[in-house]
Amino acid sequence: MSRAEQKERTRRAIINAAFSQLSADKSFASLSLREVAREAGIAPTSFYRHFADMDELGLTLVDEAGLMLRQLMRQARQRIEKNGSVIRTSIETFMEFVTGNSNVFRLLLRERSGTSAAFRGAVAREIQHFVAELAEYLRKETICPDELARAQAEAMVILVFHAGADALDAPPEQYGYLTSRTITQLRWLTHGAAGSGRKPKG
Amino acid sequence: MSRAEQKERTRRAIINAAFSQLSADKSFASLSLREVAREAGIAPTSFYRHFADMDELGLTLVDEAGLMLRQLMRQARQRIEKNGSVIRTSIETFMEFVTGNSNVFRLLLRERSGTSAAFRGAVAREIQHFVAELAEYLRKETICPDELARAQAEAMVILVFHAGADALDAPPEQYGYLTSRTITQLRWLTHGAAGSGRKPKG
DNA sequence: CACTTTAGCTTACAACTGTTCGCTCATTCT
DNA sequence: AGAATGAGCGAACAGTTGTAAGCTAAAGTG
Structure with a gap:
């Protein structure tokens, strides 16, 4: 798999993880970077490779x-x-x-x-x-x-x-x-x- | 000062502290019990004497x-x-x-x-x-x-x-x-x- | 092939959170 | 007077958070 391809893939994983954690009881503000990273299947620090x-x-x-x-x-x-x-x-x-x-x-x-x-x-x-x-x-x-x-x-x-x-x-x-x-x-x-x-x- | 009177006074202090911390950049969900207690001038644990x-x-x-x-x-x-x-x-x-x-x-x-x-x-x-x-x-x-x-x-x-x-x-x-x-x-x-x-x- | 780049990892830290426990001590009740 | 109540406190706990530093290994480059 190409590098850029893979990067885009985990980027999407992050976005999807965030969307999936939103609910009636959970707003975006109450999401934590670590939780999102966990659901996306990456280490917390890897998040920064995609978003500041x-x-x-x-x-x-x-x-x-x-x-x-x-x-x-x-x-x-x-x-x-x-x-x-x-x-x-x-x-x-x-x-x-x-x-x-x-x-x-x-x-x-x-x-x-x-x-x-x-x-x-x-x-x-x-x-x-x-x-x-x-x-x-x-x-x-x-x-x-x-x-x-x-x-x-x-x-x-x-x-x-x-x-x-x-x-x-x-x-x-x-x-x-x-x-x-x-x-x-x-x-x-x-x-x-x-x-x-x-x-x-x- | 009577007991009930004093209690009501710090209860108001808590409420006022909470209101005063709300702003364009800070919603109620982002208030912390400790911050509110601090501004109300009481210990964090004393908060529970007034609200569950x-x-x-x-x-x-x-x-x-x-x-x-x-x-x-x-x-x-x-x-x-x-x-x-x-x-x-x-x-x-x-x-x-x-x-x-x-x-x-x-x-x-x-x-x-x-x-x-x-x-x-x-x-x-x-x-x-x-x-x-x-x-x-x-x-x-x-x-x-x-x-x-x-x-x-x-x-x-x-x-x-x-x-x-x-x-x-x-x-x-x-x-x-x-x-x-x-x-x-x-x-x-x-x-x-x-x-x-x-x-x-x- | 050697060299650079970089996504992802582990470890670590300091800051904060809500909440429990047990104490003090002024007010209230008997 | 003596006992009971209860508001407030400090210390401590376990948990979470964001983020910095430095490493690994695979992909891209010449």
Whole structure:
């Protein structure tokens, strides 16, 4: 096995170990370098061959989580083309992600208000990708100032995110309720915004 | 000084020490019993005379934070009577609380998605007080099913809370923008909900 | 082939953690 | 007055943490 290949492999082992240790009861901040190294099957000191410290690993995790989220978005767009219902499809796709990758979503959720400004910034950037893309869509569908499209997109993303957070602590039989509640809320926003000096395009 | 009096005094010293150590860079989970005891001016072991463990202290902090928040609500209601503008007054009052007691707000914000189910539950309950009260108000002002009033109240509280979170990382000159953005979002919700099969009362 | 590079290891250290034990001694109760 | 209570203390324990120093051995390089 090539050197670089092997290095990448244990790097992934570290990342996977970190992800797998995240849970409802264990946040990234409560992971220890030694524990992660142990699960990755390397000596504690070998960790430093790959990351300068835990913070660097953490930022990597946030990046990867953001990547997954963006892939999700692409997937949602495909579904929308076949399905038609924009809001419902988006929310359902998102909820599937949250319940299927709860550790990943929890990372973003927690570090969004965590103790590291760098982490908070990284998460905020990932979320802004969502917001920007949704705002773009809204601008296409309606005639309104950019500022308002952005404010509307932000509200929508927050509400969807929050529904995901609720789902983490709710029993699965409530997912349906959470989804339809969020759909209602987003429709209100859409109608309210459309009524306040904006017109549907076309 | 009476015995009970003195005990209550050092209990407060512990609570105050804990609050004062919370900051943007330090969450409750990263406080140590010893550090808190040190700042409270007692021996580490004396801590146990007042709390079984750090979790018990944490729940006490969440309770106190919730109390402050409810006092704030009462204060907002007084202002509304003199001022008239419900939404604007409520948000401005809330933003003043967030910026003036940022450590307290941060505690709620973080433990809402923290690693302890007990903490998450405690914060959720405090927030539900807000939601229930707002839903009550909405039911009085409009004719609509309880379910929808609650969904609307929840969306509003989430958006206001989120604006507070944004304020924590924003420079003071942006508070005005955050406030007016949130007002816009809440108005959209109100109008959207009113337009969807609901009528203003009276 | 000899030479360099480097991922991973072992050992070691100092700093901190939560918690137990047994003591003191001022307040309270009888 | 005498006994009981209980807040606070110091010493000590076993456990964990991050990280520094220096070695080994395999992969890459000329």
